[in-house]
Each structure stands twice: as C-alpha cells, then as structure tokens.
Amino acid sequence: MNLSVSLKIVYCICNLYGPNVAVFKGYRLPKAAEEYLATHGLNNAIYSIGASDVQSQLFGQLAPCPFQQPSSVNGKAGTRNAADNWIKKKAGSTSTPEGSQRKLPELESFMETLPVSAYGCSCILEFDGASKGNPGPSGAGAVLRAIDGSLVYRLREGLGVATNNVAEYRAAILGLRYALERGFRHIRVQGDSKLVCMQVNGLWKTKTENMTSLCKVAKELKHKFASFQICHVEREFNTEADAQANMAIHLQVGEVQEEVERR
Structure with missing residues (x-):
C-alpha cells in the first residue's frame, strides 16, 4: 500500500x-x-x-497526534477558515496606526501544499532569541501551534552568555527538534530574525564559523521534514516566542522548560 x-x-x-x-x-x-x-x-x-x-x-513508525481537530471543522475548507480567522485576528488589530500596520504573511501557500490527511502532523513554529548585553545572559524561546493557529506547546531554554544571533538560531533549533520528536512532518517556521530566515533559506551567506555551524544544524533538521517553509515576520507578530525567550534568560545553561496547552 x-x-x-x-x-x-x-x-x-x-x-x-x-x-x-x-x-x-x-x-x-x-x-x-x-x-x-x-x-x-x-x-x-x-x-x-x-x-x-x-x-x-x-x-511504519507511529507518532501520537498532539492535538485533535475541532469537532466543528469538517475537511480542508473548515481548517482553512480557522487559519484565516487566526491570521485576520493577529493582523487586523486597530491598536496601531494605519501606516505602521503590517499583515502577517499568509499561510495559504503552505496550506495549499498539504493534503487534508497531513493536517494532524503539521504545525507552525514561532521562534525568538533574547540576549541582555549582546553578548550577555541569553535565552531561546519557541512556540508550536496547530495549523489553525491554536497554541500547542511553549518552549524555553537557558543559554548562558551568548549573542543575540546565537540565541535566535538556538531558538529555531530548539523548536525544530521538538517538532520532530512530537511527530510533526510538515512545518512552517517564522521569526523576527531576518538573518536566520535568510541563511536557512540559503539566500544569505554565513560570515562566521559559529553562524556556519548553527546554520548547518538548522538545515539538517530542515531536511528531516516532509515539507518545510521559513519566513521572516515583524516583531509584533512574534510576541509569544519573545516572552518565552526572555523567561529563558533566567534558566540555567541547558535547562529546558516546556508547557503543554491543555485542551
């Protein structure tokens, strides 16, 4: 079969x-x-x-589904509507001036590549790194969401003293590894680090040995997914991951904390 x-x-x-x-x-x-x-x-x-x-x-190897499809959603159209509503909710805030209001990148192209049967093993990863001093005390934060935008996992890791770029990469790697361990096979990654997004996409070159090493790890994880997409977003759309990264600054080096959203 x-x-x-x-x-x-x-x-x-x-x-x-x-x-x-x-x-x-x-x-x-x-x-x-x-x-x-x-x-x-x-x-x-x-x-x-x-x-x-x-x-x-x-x-073959079976993995548990970390979340269930809402009973009111029937098929791809329903899930697409749920994701669209989430996009509009995050992008349509009226609290910012009209000139500065930016729209969250659409999930449409990512969802179009997925058959309905893949929705249960698909997720959105939001990542962010924080460094107080650059270099200074730092932390990595990541958030995993279901394809409809609902939150599934919160992650944070203490990094010790590091630069902001290192923290950003470590956050992306933290989220990618966790997603693979939880059985996700299709992933959309987004963060406010243009450097990480462009380098992982192969559009920018790495200029230091440290960045080259971290980018290599991220790309190795990237190729383990059946489908992968990464894009840069403005900071206003990355607040949850930012909160996790700032909390991680106070953790011990290598200490990882996770929170599962109860359903």
Whole structure:
C-alpha cells in the first residue's frame, strides 16, 4: 500500500462501535459506513481499516497526534477558515496606526501544499532569541501551534552568555527538534530574525564559523521534514516566542522548560 501523502488518501480508523467499514482497494465503502464516517467529518475515504489492524509494520513508525481537530471543522475548507480567522485576528488589530500596520504573511501557500490527511502532523513554529548585553545572559524561546493557529506547546531554554544571533538560531533549533520528536512532518517556521530566515533559506551567506555551524544544524533538521517553509515576520507578530525567550534568560545553561496547552 502506497502511503505517499501526494496521493491525498484519507485513512479512516473506524470506531469500534461503528459499522463495519472494512474495504479492499478498488471497492467502495458500504453506504451505511460512508454515512457513519460523514457524521465524523470524513467524506469520500478511499481506504478504511479497523483499529485492531493498525500495526507498526503497516504504517511504519507511529507518532501520537498532539492535538485533535475541532469537532466543528469538517475537511480542508473548515481548517482553512480557522487559519484565516487566526491570521485576520493577529493582523487586523486597530491598536496601531494605519501606516505602521503590517499583515502577517499568509499561510495559504503552505496550506495549499498539504493534503487534508497531513493536517494532524503539521504545525507552525514561532521562534525568538533574547540576549541582555549582546553578548550577555541569553535565552531561546519557541512556540508550536496547530495549523489553525491554536497554541500547542511553549518552549524555553537557558543559554548562558551568548549573542543575540546565537540565541535566535538556538531558538529555531530548539523548536525544530521538538517538532520532530512530537511527530510533526510538515512545518512552517517564522521569526523576527531576518538573518536566520535568510541563511536557512540559503539566500544569505554565513560570515562566521559559529553562524556556519548553527546554520548547518538548522538545515539538517530542515531536511528531516516532509515539507518545510521559513519566513521572516515583524516583531509584533512574534510576541509569544519573545516572552518565552526572555523567561529563558533566567534558566540555567541547558535547562529546558516546556508547557503543554491543555485542551
């Protein structure tokens, strides 16, 4: 069975108390099964398997989903609307003068590349570094969000004495590693460090040995994702990660703290 996401196949894990939805490749689901799946937001499923058949040798390594799709969201359109609402909420504030108001970069291009079945393993990473003195006491902060913009994890790491650019890179690396460990395969990364974003994208050269080493680590992590996007945003759109970075300044060197958003 080809599990490539490019096929856009939805694999439906049937509820043990639902109707029998077992089906072989090339055959349609029974009408009762289709109606049952439709009530759970799953339409036109090509394949369906029983929960007892989900074995590691069938799918490979399995990773838990860190969040659940809201029950009111049905399919890609609903998730797209949720993400659009989040963008408008963050970009449409009237507290800043009209001339200085900037719009958060759209998620549309990133979401267009994802099949519906990939939404559960997709996330948005916001990163930021802080250094009091540059170099001085520093910290790395990162935030992982679901594709609809809802917060999932907060992360922070104490770095000791470091420059601001080092802290920014360490924050991005902290978030990327954590995302991989939690089973995310598709990621959009954003931060207010133009240097990190441009260097990881290969558009700017690294000028010091330290930056070259950190950029290499970030790129190695980048290639472990099925899809990856990184972009620069203004500081006003990075406040949550900034808060984590400033809290991390007071941590011991190498100390990492995480917070899971309860749902």
